[in-house]
Amino acid sequence: MTDGTDTKSSNQMWGGRFASGPAAIMEEINASIGFDKKLFAQDIRGSIAHASMLAHQGIISTEDKDKIVHGLNTILSEIESGNFEFSRRLEDIHMNIEARLATLIGPAAGRLHTARSRNDQVALDFRLWVKEELQKCEQALTDLIAAFLERAEEHAETVMPGFTHLQTAQPVTFGHHCMAYVEMFGRDRSRVRHAIEHMDESPIGAAALAGTGFPIDRHMTAKALGFREPTRNSIDTVSDRDFALEFLSIAAISGMHLSRLAEEIVIWSTPQFGFVRLSDAFSTGSSIMPQKKNPDAAELVRAKTGRINGSLVALLTIMKGLPLAYSKDMQEDKEQVFDAAESLELAIAAMTGMVRDLTINTARMKAAAGSGYSTATDLADWLVREAGLPFRDAHHVTGRAVALAESKSCDLAQLSLEELQAINPAITDKIFDVLTVEASVASRKSFGGTAPSEVRKQIAFWRARN
Ligand code: ARG
Numbered sequence: 001m002t003d004g005t006d007t008k009s010s011n012q013m014w015g016g017r018f019a020s021g022p023a024a025i026m027e028e029i030n031a032s033i034g035f036d037k038k039l040f041a042q043d044i045r046g047s048i049a050h051a052s053m054l055a056h057q058g059i060i061s062t063e064d065k066d067k068i069v070h071g072l073n074t075i076l077s078e079i080e081s082g083n084f085e086f087s088r089r090l091e092d093i094h095m096n097i098e099a100r101l102a103t104l105i106g107p108a109a110g111r112l113h114t115a116r117s118r119n120d121q122v123a124l125d126f127r128l129w130v131k132e133e134l135q136k137c138e139q140a141l142t143d144l145i146a147a148f149l150e151r152a153e154e155h156a157e158t159v160m161p162g163f164t165h166l167q168t169a170q171p172v173t174f175g176h177h178c179m180a181y182v183e184m185f186g187r188d189r190s191r192v193r194h195a196i197e198h199m200d201e202s203p204i205g206a207a208a209l210a211g212t213g214f215p216i217d218r219h220m221t222a223k224a225l226g227f228r229e230p231t232r233n234s235i236d237t238v239s240d241r242d243f244a245l246e247f248l249s250i251a252a253i254s255g256m257h258l259s260r261l262a263e264e265i266v267i268w269s270t271p272q273f274g275f276v277r278l279s280d281a282f283s284t285g286s287s288i289m290p291q292k293k294n295p296d297a298a299e300l301v302r303a304k305t306g307r308i309n310g311s312l313v314a315l316l317t318i319m320k321g322l323p324l325a326y327s328k329d330m331q332e333d334k335e336q337v338f339d340a341a342e343s344l345e346l347a348i349a350a351m352t353g354m355v356r357d358l359t360i361n362t363a364r365m366k367a368a369a370g371s372g373y374s375t376a377t378d379l380a381d382w383l384v385r386e387a388g389l390p391f392r393d394a395h396h397v398t399g400r401a402v403a404l405a406e407s408k409s410c411d412l413a414q415l416s417l418e419e420l421q422a423i424n425p426a427i428t429d430k431i432f433d434v435l436t437v438e439a440s441v442a443s444r445k446s447f448g449g450t451a452p453s454e455v456r457k458q459i460a461f462w463r464a465r466n
Pocket of ligand 1: 032036092118119122326328330331332
């Protein structure tokens with residue numbers, strides 16, 4: 001391998017602003033070792049599986065295979081212990097490892113690259129990495145779901161205002177609200193599981209793009225590397241980055257969920273709402289205002305979503321005009337995925353901690369649940385059920401009751417029976433049974449509704465589902 005560094009002066013025609021010559025700039029734009037060294041373990045695993053298959057098929061000798069495997073294991077421990085010198089001149093992780101192997105074991109190292117190319121090699125390494133990352137996400141989401149299930153159980157009866165348009169709508173239980181997030185993160189987790197299924201095919205053996213004339217056994221390498229089966233088209237194999245895009249899409253959707261949760265925590269922890277108090281562990285103070293407790297972790301989770309979305313759009317854009325099969329553009333896939341993965345892992349972990357640690361102010365929630373005429377729908381429903389009014393008429397009658405209460409600055413339940421009967425004579429004192437927030441939530445027993453009994457059923461469902 002030649003030394004790409006050119007210490008000569010930069011190009012005379014256009015190089016005024018460049019400190020180094022064209023070869024150095026080429027090296028800088030071309031090298032990926034700065035970030036793809038993250039793939040070292042996958043690269044070595046892939047090479048060991050490939051070499052073993054080559055020997056099994058009689059393409060290389062067992063003796064050479066043993067040397068290769070031994071050398072690769074040495075390199076693995078060198079890298080893991082920080083005793084490996086990565087070189088930008090060697091471009092990427094694949095060539096860094098192969099060059100070191102040559103130093104360690106001599107000519108046998110040159111046989112490792114038989115019947116493969118860096119194109120299928122990078123596709124393999126990256127797939128293995130993304131698959132492992134998806135498995136980590138699956139676990140992290142399971143932990144987050146568990147945190148919510150615990151809070152939901154604890155607060156199955158705690159009433160709070162339910163919102164639409166962030167305006168008080170109807171009373172709900174905090175347990176029910178928690179279970180909404182269980183549904184969201186549960187969907188994310190099943191997307192993760194599907195993606196693992198989807199990408200569970202081994203790329204190695206597609207070679208540069210056309211397959212190979214050597215009698216390789218792709219089923220053997222697929223099995224050795226823990227894939228379900230080999231990919232079925234060598235051209236597609238080296239040009240496909242759908243697995244990375246699926247990861248990023250899932251990360252973007254999950255990031256959006258995390259951001260909505262973060263936003264709720266930011267709002268709820270304001271003194272104006274006062275629904276929750278953040279633990280010291282997940283908040284910071286202000287350097288100037290001593291009274292403040294800031295929800296920095298939640299805000300940063302909200303912000304990480306922007307980075308993840310950026311990564312998705314970046315990779316979609318990188319891939320969108322590429323002719324088949326491999327193009328070097330695809331080298332830009334890794335940083336996007338690595339960055340998004342780091343952001344997502346951190347965001348899920350921070351949210352799991354925050355949810356576990358939140359102190360819930362049930363008194364504030366209850367007081368807010370009853371304000372803003374939140375049981376108006378219960379009044380209308382009562383008129384339909386007990387007085388036989390069509391819902392539209394009941395809605396109108398209730399609107400008049402709300403207007404009256406508003407003019408008197410009181411709650412619906414504080415209106416007298418006479419006042420209510422003046423609006424509609426069919427109203428009886430039974431109405432007061434449905435105007436409390438507890439009665440309101442207890443009545444919403446429809447499947448998936450907010451009644452504590454129903455929330456408990458859904459908690460049991462999710463506990464069994466894990
Ligand atoms: N570093 C390259 C990448 O990440 C490896 C594949 C290079 N293949 C090639 N034909 N130049 O995409």
